Amino acid sequence: MVVLGIDIGGSGMKGALVNSITGEMLTERYRIPTPPSRKPKEMAEVVKKIVEHFDHKGPVGVGFPTIIRHGVCKSVGNLHKKWKNVNVRELFSNTTGLPVTVINDADAAGYATMNYGIGKGKEGLVVMITIGTGLGSGAFYNGELIPNFELGQIPYKKYKKIEDWAAASAKEKEGLSYKQWGKRFNVFLKYVDLLISPDCIILGGGTSKQFDQYKDYITIETPVIPAELRNQAGIVGAAAAALHEAPRD
Numbered sequence: 629m630v631v632l633g634i635d636i637g638g639s640g641m642k643g644a645l646v647n648s649i650t651g652e653m654l655t656e657r658y659r660i661p662t663p664p665s666r667k668p669k670e671m672a673e674v675v676k677k678i679v680e681h682f683d684h685k686g687p688v689g690v691g692f693p694t695i696i697r698h699g700v701c702k703s704v705g706n707l708h709k710k711w712k713n714v715n716v717r718e719l720f721s722n723t724t725g726l727p728v729t730v731i732n733d734a735d736a737a738g739y740a741t742m743n744y745g746i747g748k749g750k751e752g753l754v755v756m757i758t759i760g761t762g763l764g765s766g767a768f769y770n771g772e773l774i775p776n777f778e779l780g781q782i783p784y785k786k787y788k789k790i791e792d793w794a795a796a797s798a799k800e801k802e803g804l805s806y807k808q809w810g811k812r813f814n815v816f817l818k819y820v821d822l823l824i825s826p827d828c829i830i831l832g833g834g835t836s837k838q839f840d841q842y843k844d845y846i847t848i849e850t851p852v853i854p855a856e857l858r859n860q861a862g863i864v865g866a867a868a869a870a871l872h873e874a875p876r877d
């Protein structure tokens with residue numbers, strides 16, 4: 629079944645057609661920058677443009693960068709506050725005229741990694757951490773998703789949430805070297821380890837590609853591995869989860 633997977637982030641909105649059975653991407657990725665307002669109406673228009681680009685008429689699976697409960701945005705993350713309590717599924721479905729499912733973006737990336745990537749067959753508690761505008765987290769116990777883990781929301785020193793200090797956006801904003809940022813990221817990983825004792829941590833998002841540049845600053849005992857699906861995982865996972873009844877959608 630061909631599903632349009634769309635991965636929505638704080639800086640880019642990316643789509644591709646996906647074979648939702650095999651997890652294979654059938655087209656190139658098409659990316660439009662996230663509108664700077666990060667407001668519902670403007671972002672819904674971009675979703676429509678992505679659908680039109682592919683001339684897609686079938687189901688759409690969306691990975692969205694906030695807590696999503698039954699299609700509704702429950703906490704806005706790094707988006708505009710107008711998103712709070714918006715039924716994202718209904719909004720995108722009405723704008724595109726297509727059936728849409730929505731899950732959290734890190735849950736989607738984790739879903740792809742656990743079903744088609746390096747996480748396949750991994751037992752116990754596996755956590756996917758996506759490094760981007762925020763720090764996303766998707767948790768899986770024996771392969772089953774536990775939706776809406778929000779490990780990036782841990783308060784840290786003067787920061788309301790640790791992602792404001794340790795996500796890729798902080799590295800960029802403050803012009804940090806990989807060494808400086810890697811040490812921060814390691815502080816975050818230490819909290820993750822302390823709070824939930826995962827068996828394995830898988831890294832996704834753009835920055836996972838540069839793993840070699842900061843892996844030496846990671847000091848926790850728990851294995852930390854980069855996802856080989858990298859940036860594609862969010863798109864593939866959103867599409868695949870759409871068919872296999874999106875958890876909590």
Ligand code: BGC
Pocket residue numbers: 637638692693694695704705706732733734758760761762763764765778780791
């Ligand atoms: C949000 C998460 C999201 C993460 C990555 C955070 O700000 O709270 O829901 O998964 O950013 O986009």
